[in-house]
Amino acid sequence: MKEKIKKIMEIKGETRGVVFKTDEEFILREKGEEGLKKIEKELKKFGYPIKYKEITNMAYYPVGLRILSLLAIKKVFDSSEEEIRKMGADAPKISLIIRFFMQYFLSLRKTLKEVSKMWRKHYTIGELIVAESNEEKKFIILRLKGFNLHPIVCFYLAGYFSTVLKMIVKKSVLCQETKCFFRGDKYHEYLFKW
Amino acid sequence: MVVSKKETNDKKKISGLFEDLALLESYARELFSFSPLPICYVSPNGVILEVNPAFEKISGYNIYEVIGEPIENFFDKEKIRELSEETINKGFVKTKEISVFTKEKRKITVSVFTALRKSKEGEIIGYFVGFFDLSDVKKKEKELQEKMEELKRFNRLAVGRELKMIELKKEIKELKEKLEKSKPST
Numbered sequence: 001m002k003e004k005i006k007k008i009m010e011i012k013g014e015t016r017g018v019v020f021k022t023d024e025e026f027i028l029r030e031k032g033e034e035g036l037k038k039i040e041k042e043l044k045k046f047g048y049p050i051k052y053k054e055i056t057n058m059a060y061y062p063v064g065l066r067i068l069s070l071l072a073i074k075k076v077f078d079s080s081e082e083e084i085r086k087m088g089a090d091a092p093k094i095s096l097i098i099r100f101f102m103q104y105f106l107s108l109r110k111t112l113k114e115v116s117k118m119w120r121k122h123y124t125i126g127e128l129i130v131a132e133s134n135e136e137k138k139f140i141i142l143r144l145k146g147f148n149l150h151p152i153v154c155f156y157l158a159g160y161f162s163t164v165l166k167m168i169v170k171k172s173v174l175c176q177e178t179k180c181f182f183r184g185d186k187y188h189e190y191l192f193k194w
Numbered sequence: 195m196v197v198s199k200k201e202t203n204d205k206k207k208i209s210g211l212f213e214d215l216a217l218l219e220s221y222a223r224e225l226f227s228f229s230p231l232p233i234c235y236v237s238p239n240g241v242i243l244e245v246n247p248a249f250e251k252i253s254g255y256n257i258y259e260v261i262g263e264p265i266e267n268f269f270d271k272e273k274i275r276e277l278s279e280e281t282i283n284k285g286f287v288k289t290k291e292i293s294v295f296t297k298e299k300r301k302i303t304v305s306v307f308t309a310l311r312k313s314k315e316g317e318i319i320g321y322f323v324g325f326f327d328l329s330d331v332k333k334k335e336k337e338l339q340e341k342m343e344e345l346k347r348f349n350r351l352a353v354g355r356e357l358k359m360i361e362l363k364k365e366i367k368e369l370k371e372k373l374e375k376s377k378p379s380t
Binding site: 029056057058059090092093094096098099102105106107163166167168170 | 209212213215216219235237238239240241243244257258261262264318319320
Protein backbone atom coordinates (compact mmCIF):
# COMPACT_ATOMS: atom_id res chain seq x y z
CA MET A 1 0.00 0.00 0.00
CA LYS A 2 2.81 2.41 0.96
CA GLU A 3 4.42 1.85 -2.41
CA LYS A 4 1.11 2.58 -4.19
CA ILE A 5 0.66 5.79 -2.23
CA LYS A 6 4.21 6.85 -2.99
CA LYS A 7 3.55 6.31 -6.71
CA ILE A 8 0.33 8.32 -6.49
CA MET A 9 2.18 11.19 -4.86
CA GLU A 10 4.80 11.11 -7.60
CA ILE A 11 2.21 12.05 -10.22
CA LYS A 12 3.14 15.46 -11.54
CA GLY A 13 0.61 18.24 -11.49
CA GLU A 14 -1.46 20.28 -9.12
CA THR A 15 -5.08 20.76 -8.22
CA ARG A 16 -6.95 23.68 -6.76
CA GLY A 17 -7.96 23.46 -3.10
CA VAL A 18 -11.62 23.69 -4.10
CA VAL A 19 -11.71 19.93 -4.72
CA PHE A 20 -10.82 19.27 -1.08
CA LYS A 21 -13.29 21.85 0.16
CA THR A 22 -16.10 20.08 -1.70
CA ASP A 23 -14.90 16.75 -0.21
CA GLU A 24 -14.95 18.36 3.23
CA GLU A 25 -18.52 19.67 2.74
CA PHE A 26 -19.65 16.24 1.58
CA ILE A 27 -18.09 14.43 4.55
CA LEU A 28 -19.49 16.94 7.04
CA ARG A 29 -22.96 16.65 5.55
CA GLU A 30 -22.98 12.88 5.34
CA LYS A 31 -20.91 11.86 8.37
CA GLY A 32 -20.43 14.98 10.49
CA GLU A 33 -17.31 16.20 12.30
CA GLU A 34 -16.53 12.67 13.48
CA GLY A 35 -16.48 11.50 9.87
CA LEU A 36 -14.06 14.26 8.93
CA LYS A 37 -11.76 13.33 11.80
CA LYS A 38 -11.75 9.70 10.64
CA ILE A 39 -10.75 10.74 7.11
CA GLU A 40 -7.98 12.98 8.40
CA LYS A 41 -6.74 10.13 10.58
CA GLU A 42 -6.73 7.79 7.58
CA LEU A 43 -4.77 10.30 5.50
CA LYS A 44 -2.26 10.60 8.31
CA LYS A 45 -1.87 6.82 8.17
CA PHE A 46 -1.24 7.14 4.43
CA GLY A 47 1.63 9.45 5.35
CA TYR A 48 0.10 12.52 3.68
CA PRO A 49 -2.14 14.35 6.17
CA ILE A 50 -4.70 16.85 4.94
CA LYS A 51 -6.24 19.40 7.28
CA TYR A 52 -9.40 20.14 5.29
CA LYS A 53 -10.29 23.26 7.25
CA GLU A 54 -6.89 24.80 6.51
CA ILE A 55 -7.18 24.27 2.75
CA THR A 56 -8.01 27.36 0.70
CA ASN A 57 -10.21 27.12 -2.39
CA MET A 58 -7.90 28.73 -4.92
CA ALA A 59 -4.46 27.58 -3.73
CA TYR A 60 -2.67 24.72 -5.51
CA TYR A 61 -1.94 21.31 -3.98
CA PRO A 62 -0.27 18.15 -5.34
CA VAL A 63 -2.71 16.30 -7.59
CA GLY A 64 -1.85 13.05 -5.79
CA LEU A 65 -3.67 14.35 -2.73
CA ARG A 66 -6.85 14.50 -4.81
CA ILE A 67 -6.65 10.74 -5.26
CA LEU A 68 -5.72 10.09 -1.64
CA SER A 69 -8.65 12.13 -0.35
CA LEU A 70 -11.07 10.04 -2.43
CA LEU A 71 -9.36 6.77 -1.49
CA ALA A 72 -9.53 7.64 2.22
CA ILE A 73 -13.25 8.43 1.91
CA LYS A 74 -13.88 5.17 0.06
CA LYS A 75 -11.92 3.16 2.61
CA VAL A 76 -13.32 4.73 5.79
CA PHE A 77 -16.96 4.83 4.70
CA ASP A 78 -16.81 1.75 2.47
CA SER A 79 -18.26 3.91 -0.33
CA SER A 80 -19.50 2.26 -3.50
CA GLU A 81 -18.67 3.54 -7.00
CA GLU A 82 -22.16 4.98 -7.12
CA GLU A 83 -21.58 6.89 -3.88
CA ILE A 84 -18.33 8.33 -5.23
CA ARG A 85 -20.20 9.35 -8.37
CA LYS A 86 -22.86 11.02 -6.21
CA MET A 87 -20.16 12.81 -4.29
CA GLY A 88 -18.84 14.13 -7.61
CA ALA A 89 -22.37 15.12 -8.62
CA ASP A 90 -22.82 17.21 -5.47
CA ALA A 91 -19.46 18.96 -5.77
CA PRO A 92 -20.29 21.57 -8.49
CA LYS A 93 -23.20 22.76 -6.36
CA ILE A 94 -20.81 24.13 -3.78
CA SER A 95 -17.73 24.72 -5.92
CA LEU A 96 -16.44 28.26 -5.91
CA ILE A 97 -14.85 27.77 -9.33
CA ILE A 98 -18.14 26.69 -10.88
CA ARG A 99 -19.70 29.87 -9.49
CA PHE A 100 -16.93 31.85 -11.21
CA PHE A 101 -17.87 30.20 -14.46
CA MET A 102 -21.57 30.79 -14.15
CA GLN A 103 -21.54 33.59 -16.69
CA TYR A 104 -20.90 30.99 -19.40
CA PHE A 105 -24.00 29.03 -18.43
CA LEU A 106 -26.16 31.15 -20.70
CA SER A 107 -26.20 28.58 -23.48
CA LEU A 108 -24.79 25.14 -24.09
CA ARG A 109 -22.70 26.31 -27.04
CA LYS A 110 -21.13 29.08 -25.03
CA THR A 111 -20.40 26.79 -22.11
CA LEU A 112 -18.80 24.13 -24.28
CA LYS A 113 -16.43 26.74 -25.65
CA GLU A 114 -15.17 27.30 -22.12
CA VAL A 115 -14.79 23.65 -21.09
CA SER A 116 -10.99 23.57 -21.47
CA LYS A 117 -10.64 26.81 -19.57
CA MET A 118 -12.87 25.49 -16.81
CA TRP A 119 -10.71 22.37 -16.54
CA ARG A 120 -7.53 24.42 -16.35
CA LYS A 121 -8.99 26.34 -13.42
CA HIS A 122 -9.14 23.07 -11.49
CA TYR A 123 -6.04 21.14 -12.59
CA THR A 124 -2.62 21.99 -14.02
CA ILE A 125 -2.48 18.68 -15.90
CA GLY A 126 -4.82 17.01 -18.39
CA GLU A 127 -6.87 18.50 -21.16
CA LEU A 128 -10.63 18.45 -21.42
CA ILE A 129 -12.17 18.96 -24.83
CA VAL A 130 -15.55 18.53 -26.47
CA ALA A 131 -15.13 15.60 -28.89
CA GLU A 132 -18.67 15.82 -30.23
CA SER A 133 -21.87 17.63 -29.40
CA ASN A 134 -25.34 17.67 -30.83
CA GLU A 135 -27.93 19.83 -29.15
CA GLU A 136 -30.75 18.52 -31.34
CA LYS A 137 -29.98 14.91 -30.59
CA LYS A 138 -29.24 15.91 -27.03
CA PHE A 139 -25.84 14.41 -26.44
CA ILE A 140 -22.24 15.48 -25.79
CA ILE A 141 -18.99 13.59 -25.72
CA LEU A 142 -16.23 14.99 -23.53
CA ARG A 143 -12.67 13.75 -23.96
CA LEU A 144 -10.15 13.93 -21.14
CA LYS A 145 -6.52 13.45 -22.14
CA GLY A 146 -3.40 13.18 -20.01
CA PHE A 147 -5.27 12.79 -16.75
CA ASN A 148 -4.68 9.23 -15.73
CA LEU A 149 -4.84 9.47 -11.98
CA HIS A 150 -6.87 6.55 -10.64
CA PRO A 151 -10.16 4.79 -11.57
CA ILE A 152 -11.84 6.33 -8.51
CA VAL A 153 -11.42 9.76 -10.11
CA CYS A 154 -13.28 8.50 -13.24
CA PHE A 155 -16.46 7.82 -11.21
CA TYR A 156 -16.12 11.11 -9.39
CA LEU A 157 -15.73 13.08 -12.62
CA ALA A 158 -18.69 11.32 -14.27
CA GLY A 159 -20.90 12.70 -11.50
CA TYR A 160 -19.22 16.09 -11.56
CA PHE A 161 -19.59 16.66 -15.30
CA SER A 162 -23.22 15.43 -15.23
CA THR A 163 -24.21 18.10 -12.72
CA VAL A 164 -22.42 20.87 -14.60
CA LEU A 165 -24.28 19.84 -17.78
CA LYS A 166 -27.57 19.60 -15.90
CA MET A 167 -27.08 23.20 -14.81
CA ILE A 168 -26.90 24.21 -18.47
CA VAL A 169 -29.53 22.04 -20.15
CA LYS A 170 -31.87 22.16 -17.13
CA LYS A 171 -32.69 18.47 -17.49
CA SER A 172 -31.45 15.27 -15.89
CA VAL A 173 -28.28 14.07 -17.60
CA LEU A 174 -27.20 10.45 -18.00
CA CYS A 175 -23.47 9.82 -18.15
CA GLN A 176 -21.43 6.85 -19.30
CA GLU A 177 -17.66 6.63 -19.42
CA THR A 178 -17.32 5.08 -22.88
CA LYS A 179 -13.52 5.12 -22.97
CA CYS A 180 -11.10 4.87 -20.10
CA PHE A 181 -7.34 4.85 -19.81
CA PHE A 182 -7.62 2.19 -17.10
CA ARG A 183 -9.50 -0.09 -19.53
CA GLY A 184 -6.77 0.23 -22.13
CA ASP A 185 -7.93 3.33 -24.04
CA LYS A 186 -5.65 6.24 -24.86
CA TYR A 187 -7.87 8.69 -23.04
CA HIS A 188 -11.13 8.99 -21.13
CA GLU A 189 -14.36 9.75 -22.91
CA TYR A 190 -17.70 10.51 -21.34
CA LEU A 191 -21.01 10.36 -23.17
CA PHE A 192 -23.77 12.55 -21.79
CA LYS A 193 -27.43 12.29 -22.83
CA TRP A 194 -30.44 14.25 -21.68
CA MET B 195 18.29 23.01 -7.27
CA VAL B 196 18.95 26.68 -6.63
CA VAL B 197 15.93 28.84 -6.04
CA SER B 198 16.47 32.46 -6.94
CA LYS B 199 15.54 35.33 -4.64
CA LYS B 200 13.02 36.52 -7.24
CA GLU B 201 11.32 33.10 -7.30
CA THR B 202 11.06 33.06 -3.51
CA ASN B 203 9.60 36.56 -3.55
CA ASP B 204 7.10 35.61 -6.27
CA LYS B 205 6.02 32.57 -4.28
CA LYS B 206 5.54 34.74 -1.19
CA LYS B 207 3.47 37.22 -3.20
CA ILE B 208 1.29 34.46 -4.68
CA SER B 209 0.80 32.86 -1.29
CA GLY B 210 -0.19 36.28 0.11
CA LEU B 211 -2.69 36.77 -2.71
CA PHE B 212 -4.26 33.37 -2.02
CA GLU B 213 -4.61 34.32 1.63
CA ASP B 214 -6.28 37.62 0.70
CA LEU B 215 -8.59 35.79 -1.68
CA ALA B 216 -9.55 33.29 1.03
CA LEU B 217 -10.32 36.17 3.40
CA LEU B 218 -12.47 37.92 0.81
CA GLU B 219 -14.25 34.69 0.02
CA SER B 220 -15.05 33.96 3.65
CA TYR B 221 -16.23 37.56 4.12
CA ALA B 222 -18.59 37.29 1.15
CA ARG B 223 -19.87 33.90 2.30
CA GLU B 224 -20.46 35.06 5.86
CA LEU B 225 -22.25 38.20 4.68
CA PHE B 226 -24.48 36.14 2.42
CA SER B 227 -25.20 33.69 5.25
CA PHE B 228 -25.86 36.46 7.75
CA SER B 229 -28.83 37.93 5.86
CA PRO B 230 -32.10 37.04 7.60
CA LEU B 231 -33.82 37.54 4.26
CA PRO B 232 -33.86 34.60 1.86
CA ILE B 233 -31.55 35.29 -1.09
CA CYS B 234 -30.57 33.25 -4.12
CA TYR B 235 -28.29 33.86 -7.05
CA VAL B 236 -29.53 32.81 -10.48
CA SER B 237 -27.58 32.17 -13.68
CA PRO B 238 -28.60 33.92 -16.93
CA ASN B 239 -30.41 30.74 -18.04
CA GLY B 240 -32.48 30.62 -14.86
CA VAL B 241 -30.60 28.05 -12.78
CA ILE B 242 -30.07 28.66 -9.07
CA LEU B 243 -26.35 28.84 -8.31
CA GLU B 244 -26.35 29.91 -4.70
CA VAL B 245 -28.74 30.20 -1.79
CA ASN B 246 -28.31 31.43 1.76
CA PRO B 247 -29.43 29.61 4.93
CA ALA B 248 -32.55 31.81 5.17
CA PHE B 249 -33.62 30.50 1.75
CA GLU B 250 -33.09 26.92 2.91
CA LYS B 251 -35.15 27.62 6.03
CA ILE B 252 -38.16 29.14 4.30
CA SER B 253 -38.23 26.66 1.41
CA GLY B 254 -37.50 23.55 3.48
CA TYR B 255 -34.98 22.41 0.85
CA ASN B 256 -31.28 22.03 1.59
CA ILE B 257 -28.57 23.62 -0.52
CA TYR B 258 -27.96 20.43 -2.54
CA GLU B 259 -31.64 20.18 -3.46
CA VAL B 260 -31.79 23.77 -4.70
CA ILE B 261 -28.49 24.54 -6.41
CA GLY B 262 -28.42 23.53 -10.05
CA GLU B 263 -32.22 23.46 -10.26
CA PRO B 264 -34.31 25.81 -12.44
CA ILE B 265 -35.70 28.72 -10.43
CA GLU B 266 -39.26 28.01 -11.68
CA ASN B 267 -39.22 24.80 -9.59
CA PHE B 268 -39.54 26.94 -6.47
CA PHE B 269 -41.59 29.95 -7.56
CA ASP B 270 -44.81 30.63 -9.42
CA LYS B 271 -43.76 29.73 -12.99
CA GLU B 272 -45.54 32.51 -14.86
CA LYS B 273 -44.60 35.24 -12.41
CA ILE B 274 -40.95 34.24 -12.10
CA ARG B 275 -40.65 34.37 -15.90
CA GLU B 276 -42.04 37.89 -15.91
CA LEU B 277 -39.75 38.79 -13.04
CA SER B 278 -36.66 37.44 -14.84
CA GLU B 279 -37.55 39.34 -18.01
CA GLU B 280 -38.11 42.55 -16.09
CA THR B 281 -34.81 42.13 -14.23
CA ILE B 282 -32.90 41.54 -17.46
CA ASN B 283 -34.59 44.53 -19.16
CA LYS B 284 -34.55 47.02 -16.30
CA GLY B 285 -31.63 45.76 -14.22
CA PHE B 286 -33.73 45.37 -11.08
CA VAL B 287 -37.20 44.79 -9.67
CA LYS B 288 -38.42 46.41 -6.50
CA THR B 289 -41.17 44.67 -4.56
CA LYS B 290 -43.36 42.36 -6.51
CA GLU B 291 -45.71 39.77 -5.03
CA ILE B 292 -45.01 36.18 -5.98
CA SER B 293 -45.56 32.71 -4.53
CA VAL B 294 -42.85 30.39 -3.23
CA PHE B 295 -43.57 26.67 -3.04
CA THR B 296 -41.96 24.84 -0.14
CA LYS B 297 -40.82 21.23 0.09
CA GLU B 298 -43.90 20.52 2.22
CA LYS B 299 -46.03 21.80 -0.71
CA ARG B 300 -46.96 24.97 1.15
CA LYS B 301 -47.54 28.13 -0.84
CA ILE B 302 -46.03 31.25 0.71
CA THR B 303 -46.72 34.72 -0.62
CA VAL B 304 -43.56 36.81 -0.66
CA SER B 305 -42.45 40.24 -1.81
CA VAL B 306 -39.53 39.91 -4.20
CA PHE B 307 -36.71 42.25 -5.20
CA THR B 308 -33.99 41.52 -7.73
CA ALA B 309 -30.70 42.97 -8.97
CA LEU B 310 -28.90 42.15 -12.19
CA ARG B 311 -25.17 41.39 -12.38
CA LYS B 312 -23.04 42.15 -15.41
CA SER B 313 -19.45 41.33 -16.28
CA LYS B 314 -16.98 44.13 -16.90
CA GLU B 315 -17.64 43.61 -20.62
CA GLY B 316 -21.31 44.35 -19.97
CA GLU B 317 -22.55 40.81 -20.37
CA ILE B 318 -25.31 39.57 -18.10
CA ILE B 319 -23.84 37.03 -15.70
CA GLY B 320 -26.80 36.44 -13.43
CA TYR B 321 -29.08 38.10 -10.94
CA PHE B 322 -29.83 38.12 -7.24
CA VAL B 323 -33.33 37.37 -5.99
CA GLY B 324 -34.24 38.34 -2.45
CA PHE B 325 -37.61 38.26 -0.78
CA PHE B 326 -39.47 38.58 2.44
CA ASP B 327 -42.31 36.51 3.72
CA LEU B 328 -45.68 38.22 3.49
CA SER B 329 -47.53 35.46 5.39
CA ASP B 330 -47.95 37.56 8.56
CA VAL B 331 -48.90 40.66 6.59
CA LYS B 332 -51.41 38.60 4.59
CA LYS B 333 -52.79 37.05 7.78
CA LYS B 334 -53.26 40.49 9.36
CA GLU B 335 -54.79 41.75 6.10
CA LYS B 336 -57.29 38.88 6.18
CA GLU B 337 -58.09 39.50 9.84
CA LEU B 338 -58.61 43.18 9.09
CA GLN B 339 -60.83 42.34 6.14
CA GLU B 340 -62.92 40.04 8.32
CA LYS B 341 -63.22 42.74 10.98
CA MET B 342 -64.29 45.22 8.32
CA GLU B 343 -66.94 42.82 7.06
CA GLU B 344 -68.15 42.29 10.61
CA LEU B 345 -68.32 46.02 11.19
CA LYS B 346 -70.20 46.52 7.94
CA ARG B 347 -72.69 43.83 8.97
CA PHE B 348 -73.06 45.42 12.39
CA ASN B 349 -73.46 48.81 10.81
CA ARG B 350 -76.13 47.48 8.47
CA LEU B 351 -77.92 45.92 11.44
CA ALA B 352 -77.59 49.03 13.59
CA VAL B 353 -78.79 51.32 10.82
CA GLY B 354 -81.63 48.90 10.08
CA ARG B 355 -82.65 48.92 13.72
CA GLU B 356 -82.43 52.69 13.86
CA LEU B 357 -84.66 53.00 10.81
CA LYS B 358 -87.11 50.51 12.29
CA MET B 359 -87.19 52.56 15.51
CA ILE B 360 -87.91 55.73 13.57
CA GLU B 361 -90.66 53.91 11.71
CA LEU B 362 -92.09 52.55 14.96
CA LYS B 363 -91.95 55.98 16.60
CA LYS B 364 -93.77 57.41 13.61
CA GLU B 365 -96.41 54.68 13.84
CA ILE B 366 -96.85 55.31 17.57
CA LYS B 367 -97.16 59.01 16.93
CA GLU B 368 -99.80 58.42 14.23
CA LEU B 369 -101.68 56.00 16.47
CA LYS B 370 -101.53 58.50 19.32
CA GLU B 371 -102.92 61.16 17.05
CA LYS B 372 -105.68 58.85 15.86
CA LEU B 373 -106.47 57.98 19.46
CA GLU B 374 -106.63 61.64 20.40
CA LYS B 375 -108.98 62.32 17.54
CA SER B 376 -111.24 59.37 18.39
CA LYS B 377 -111.66 60.54 22.02
CA PRO B 378 -115.13 62.14 22.59
CA SER B 379 -114.84 65.83 23.12
CA THR B 380 -115.85 67.09 26.56
